[in-house]
Amino acid sequence: EKGAFTGAHQRKEGQFQLAGGGTLFLDEVVNLPLPTQAKLLRALQVRQVQPLGGTQPIAVQVRFIAASNVPLEREVRAGRFRQDVYYRLNEFAITLPPLRERDNILHLANAFLAEASAELDRPCRKLSTAATQVLLRYTWPGNVRELRNVIRRASLLASDVVEPEHLAVLPVDPPLATDHAQEPAPAGSSLRELAQAATVDAEGRAIRTALQATRGNKSEAARLLRVDYKTLHVKMKQYGISAGAFRKS
Incomplete structure (x- = not known):
């Protein structure tokens, strides 16, 4: 929102709003800090986001696709990824084999x-x-x-x-x-x-x-x-x- 921080001279839509009616790809979702995961959970559960500096939640209709280069189950067990977020994202999983x-x-x-x-x-x-x-x-x-x-x-x-x-x-x-064929090496040169x-x-x-x-x-x-x-x-x-x-x- 306008005035949310120094330099915020006008209102700008966030990624969730920009993706409204479409798909939002969350690459390397495993790297999200736990506080940010909590905000993501709200968007996943109630389909609402709270813009920075805003006072009212905004409804969003977005399909989420998330990717991770490490097993999220392991990160959940280690306490680095929220279990509730994992269950929300894990409706349909596709495992890609390593290259x-x-x-x-x-x-x-x-x-x-x-x-x-x-x-x-x-x-x-x-x-x-x-x-x-x-x-x-x-x-x-x-x-x-x-x-x-x-x-x-x-x-x-x-x-x-x-x-x-x-x-x-x-x-x-x-x-x-x-x-x-390799070019001949100059005489007297070491490897x-x-x-x-x-x-x-x-x-x-x-x-x-x-x-x-x-x-x-x-x-x-x-x-x-x-x-x-x-x-x-x-x-x-x-x-x-x-x-x-x-x-x-």
Whole structure:
């Protein structure tokens, strides 16, 4: 309501009201604090909400769908989730198996790669056989969200085909070979020196690609690269990269 807190200059409808007559999706409902769960219970039981700063309850007609990445039954037993809220939400439950137990990992990976390539204007649209083996071997504790982030990052690193080395967030078995012949190593270079040089080269290319995709917006580039703003700033200084050069492109 208007005047409910500093800066509340006009009345705004909340999510329950905006979803009136439709569906409200509560993602990771398990993370709701207990006091907020009590407010949710009122909405579930009597279909009413009390706007912040308001004096009268408002009726809402909303269908609720909730998702959780941990079993709510366990959270109820641990006292972290209200039992009454759990029973209200648990009218019809659908249990999704973890990504590692599903057979559509590669289908999702290819879809995410196409999405990232289009959004970030990247030519990379293919996973190598070796890269698909890495994706299938990984256990995916972060499930579909982790897969999407990994593929988006790989699309920034790869210039054509995604290889295992572009899946840097994943543990890659050393014996795993790529589809193409490796370039000969410079004489006198140690394995560690070669690895460091490859990392620096890939890191610099990824930063430049992210800045190009975001037209020099460092905050958005940091989000794409999954690093904080300060880290990106330090890396750009290290590699002599200027965001201004990408704002003109």
